[in-house]
Amino acid sequence: MTIHYLESAGDPRVSDYTQLTDVNLRKLREPAEGMYIAESSRVLRRALAAGHRPRSFFLAEKWLADLQDVLTAYPDVPAFIGSAALLEEITGFHLHRGAMAAMQRPEPVPLHELLAGAHRVAVLEDIVDHTNVGAIFRSAAALDIDAVLISPRCGDPLYRRSVRVSMGTVFQVPWARLESWPGGLSLLKEAGFTVAALELTEDAVDVDGLAARNPDRLALVLGTEGAGMSAGTLAAADLAVKIPMRAGVDSLNVAAASAVAFWELRPRGSQGSR
Numbered sequence: 001m002t003i004h005y006l007e008s009a010g011d012p013r014v015s016d017y018t019q020l021t022d023v024n025l026r027k028l029r030e031p032a033e034g035m036y037i038a039e040s041s042r043v044l045r046r047a048l049a050a051g052h053r054p055r056s057f058f059l060a061e062k063w064l065a066d067l068q069d070v071l072t073a074y075p076d077v078p079a080f081i082g083s084a085a086l087l088e089e090i091t092g093f094h095l096h097r098g099a100m101a102a103m104q105r106p107e108p109v110p111l112h113e114l115l116a117g118a119h120r121v122a123v124l125e126d127i128v129d130h131t132n133v134g135a136i137f138r139s140a141a142a143l144d145i146d147a148v149l150i151s152p153r154c155g156d157p158l159y160r161r162s163v164r165v166s167m168g169t170v171f172q173v174p175w176a177r178l179e180s181w182p183g184g185l186s187l188l189k190e191a192g193f194t195v196a197a198l199e200l201t202e203d204a205v206d207v208d209g210l211a212a213r214n215p216d217r218l219a220l221v222l223g224t225e226g227a228g229m230s231a232g233t234l235a236a237a238d239l240a241v242k243i244p245m246r247a248g249v250d251s252l253n254v255a256a257a258s259a260v261a262f263w264e265l266r267p268r269g270s271q272g273s274r
Contacts, residue, residue: 002075003064006082009089014080016102017058020160021092023130027156029206034105036158040097040169041066047169048073050104058100060084067099091272105158115191118146119217119267122189123195125181125233126153126224127254133157133166135255136222143262148175149219150186182236185221189238193219197237198261200250201230204240205254207264208229214268220261222254 006014016035019025026230030036035055038044041063048054048070050177052243057079058066064081071079088094115121122145127133133155140148148220149155154177157170178184198207210218221237223229234240243252243260 002078003071004078004080006080006086011080013078014056014058014090015098017080017091019092023159027159030159031105034094035242036103036156036163037100037160039100039104039160039164041099043168044099044101044103045070045165046171047050047101047103047163050171050174051108052106052171055102055104056080057099057101058087060087060095063098064108077078104179109174109176111187114147114149114176115188120145120262120265121188121193121217121219122148122258122262123150123185123219123221124154125151126151126228127220127222128138128153128155129225130155130159130161132225132253132255133159133164134162134170135167136258137162137170137173137175139255139259139262141166141172143259144266145262146172148173149188150175150177151181151184152177152179153181154256158264182230182233185233185236186220188219188241191217193217194239195219195237196239196241197221197223197229197234198242198257199223199234199240201234202242204242207241207243207261210239210241211264212267218265220265222258222261225254227232 038047054074054077056077059081061081077199122140137157163170188195196210196218198220221233243257
């Protein structure tokens with residue numbers, strides 16, 4: 001194990017972990033530097049299990065025993081150890097979930113590889129809240145979604161909060177960022193997907209009605225928080241679909257709606273046994 005004990009918050013070796021609470025800074029910096037932060041022992045273990053490469057580990061000394069097997073498996077990766085107060089000074093918050101790690105971002109998966117063999121795909125339009133992004137990925141992993149595509153302005157699935165809320169399931173579901181929007185939806189149509197926009201419109205069909213059709217390849221588009229689906233995206237979709245509501249409630253949080261729709265629109269028959 002390569003263990004380094006920290007004495008100063010200004011140690012340049014831990015620059016990956018500085019100012020983690022500055023969302024705007026980290027959203028720009030992490031993709032540009034090809035890294036992301038895996039927060040908590042469970043999440044970093046899932047990242048490693050997915051084949052992602054660690055740059056370094058960062059933890060309080062009391063968590064050494066808990067992570068000893070990981071540190072032993074990566075003897076050339078530095079592990080930085082510090083007091084709780086010093087680690088909080090570096091990151092900007094108290095670490096209470098064990099260790100964290102700076103991870104190397106995996107190479108993007110080409111879209112044609114991502115869609116090959118897929119029957120159910122989720123598409124996120126400009127969903128900027130990282131909590132919602134993480135929650136949608138967690139539902140996608142649990143409810144038979146083969147891949148997730150995100151629009152150019154959508155939040156980063158590998159941002160720390162997204163990863164944490166997803167409980168590391170962002171490492172299980174392959175995903176890609178589309179380069180154009182909503183033009184990128186044409187690529188799904190060319191691949192044989194029915195594109196359905198989850199949006200309350202006058203001509204929207206009930207989600208159970210679409211489920212009864214059981215399309216072989218279905219892409220479900222989820223709109224941004226607040227404003228909902230853009231007019232251009234609705235025009236590009238094959239149809240709109242809605243979740244029937246009761247008691248005067250007209251909508252659900254986008255993460256909750258995704259779970260309902262993923263479950264109802266799961267593949268039936270021979271598709272469901274893949």
